[in-house]
Amino acid sequence: MIVFQNVSKVFDIKQGKKTVSQMKALDNISLSIQKGEFFTVVGPNGAGKTTLSKIVANLLLADEGHVYINHTDVQKNPNKVKRSVGFCMRADRSIYWKLTGRQNLEYFGALYGLYGKDLKDAIEKAVKDVDLKDRIDDYVERYSSGMKQRIGLAVSMLHDPDILVLDEPTTGLDPGISSEIRKTIRRMVDNEGKTVLFTTHMLHEAQQISDRVAILNQGRIVVNDTPAQLIETIKPGMVLEMKVIDFNKDFLHTLKQYPSVTDLYYSDLAHNELLLRISCSHEENIHEIIAFVSNHCRRLKDIKKEKASLEDVFISVVNEGIDDDGNAYTFKH
Ligand SMILES: Nc1ncnc2c1ncn2[C@@H]1O[C@H](COP(=O)(O)OP(=O)(O)OP(=O)(O)O)[C@@H](O)[C@H]1O
Ligand SMILES: [Mg+2]
16 A cells, blocks of 8 residues: 655756756645555646656655654654565666576565575466566567566566656557556456555556546646546547648637537647547537538548547646657647
């Protein structure tokens, strides 16, 4: 169990030795993550996700508030909680590239006091969990980025911690590998009762895998609930997405007045090209809406109709979308 109690973190922004300003990376975060829960934090770049993760892993100190791991204060009693937490971050630089995967695991295992049969068994399990068997005796510098990510994950779980703090473990991986990694982590939650604090930019991933999702923006938790509940309360209904080419923006105003249009977001993609996301309460009006947009532009393409998703919740509370490469694009309302 992880409990954040009024946690704040401020970074000094320095020029040379002089502090020129301050950045509040976390602003009064209170949150409880239950044992056996897969909890995901999503948020735009700079929202505070890594800062939050590092504070749980005791790699950063909070300025205010407390973080408790299984009822123990992380800052007051770091040694007691060390064994309970495994931490892995994107492109983890703590892995030794000049060593093989197995040598890395032996080294980090020894740091956690594992040796002999316990170490051998732990390595075998971790290697199996991340599916690195074939390449475990190869040098890490010869690994692909997906394999490097997997060895980082194996290191974080080697000492069998109750809690895994995984900061963007799937970013930059191909969809097949990220899906495998997600399944591995989910299995650990379901079969071994692990507690997971996970961060990602991929909203479909967060929606699919998490028991609960928090959206963090500018250091604050804006919403926090199950994906289904977030969608139900913030964005029920259908969403129509389309690209509109050569148009007169005035049509957006009329479109907003349609009774079944509950919300409308758009983002300028290129000159005279818009990405439109239209929330729609009545599915039967969708054809009428498409016909209307079609009458007010030269071309329509990539029309998609889908149930509202976590992405729509995200756009609605952050006014930003994130594409599959993790790039943010601003939406206007
Ligand atoms: N060591 C540091 N010194 C100064 N500012 C920092 C430092 N670390 C983080 N910050 C600032 O704190 C804020 C939160 O950063 P953080 O890395 O936690 O965001 P994030 O949500 O992980 O972003 P990303 O999605 O890009 O990984 C940002 O404005 C960042 O610039
Ligand atoms: Mg980060």
